[in-house]
Amino acid sequence: MIDTHAHLDRDEAQAVLARARESGVERVIVVGTTVDGARDALALADEHDGVYACLGIHPHEAGAAGDGEVQQLAGLFAHPKAVAVGETGLDYFRDYAPHDAQQRLFEGQLALARDIAKPVVIHMRAADDDTLATLAGFDGTVILHCFSSPPILGTALERSYYVSFAGNVTYKNAYELRAAARGVPRDRILAETDSPYLAPQPVRGQRNEPAHVVHTIEALAHARGEDAQELAAQIDANADAAFGL
Ligand SMILES: [Zn+2]
Ligand SMILES: [Zn+2]
Secondary structure (H helix, E strand, O other): OEEEEEOOOHHHHHHHHHHHHHOOOOEEEEEEOOHHHHHHHHHHHHHOOOEEEEEOOOHHHHHHOOHHHHHHHHHHOOOOOEEEEEEEEEEOOOOOOOHHHHHHHHHHHHHHHHHHOOOEEEEEEOOHHHHHHHHOOOOOOEEEOOOOOHHHHHHHHHOOOEEEEOHHHHOOOOHHHHHHHHHOOHHHEEEOOOEOOOOOOOOOOOOOOHHHHHHHHHHHHHHHOOOHHHHHHHHHHHHHHHHOO
16 A cells, blocks of 8 residues: 655654554655755655655745755655645635735746656645636646645546545545535545654544555545455555656
């Protein structure tokens, strides 16, 4: 299995990745959310088989980052295990950075992804319309990470985006999200932990880690009326296609 989106501390990575392998999660895409975080993600990819790096500047960091940071990021993509740009996008929920700064950084990273022909991993929270409008001009591969916006699923699928579900799809009251999970075609669905956040049932409330993606895949399979092992294999193949692994 693969966890397509995890934030890992380097000190804990050895133990966390060992537990992942014990659970059958052999591959993890580690996400860096700043230039320094991106370097750490690449170091982890160097140190561990099956670990890949997604490099971006999170919209939360947009207040402190600009074109210079995107250029530094671009330099890191010479690494063979740097597989995607992101997470980037817009977050009007936490609203840690001014919207115009978020927008500029988002557009800068889309331009980077286009230049280097890498997929882009999108963080979108309470900003669905602006995010989709900005993405309309982007013709590369798009992965909507931690998908939590059922109303825009139709648009996402029309545009052939990959839709990645996290632990919140397992929560008791997440009926709409599970209905969305049923609506995603087999070749567009992904699963992730977004560790250390959003631990799925039955480990909700604990610190999340890649091993726990198993629970999210099981919940997705249950919602879709599919066999969990078959869905896991399908998600592995989808991740290969989406991230060019
Ligand atoms: Zn995110
Ligand atoms: Zn994330």
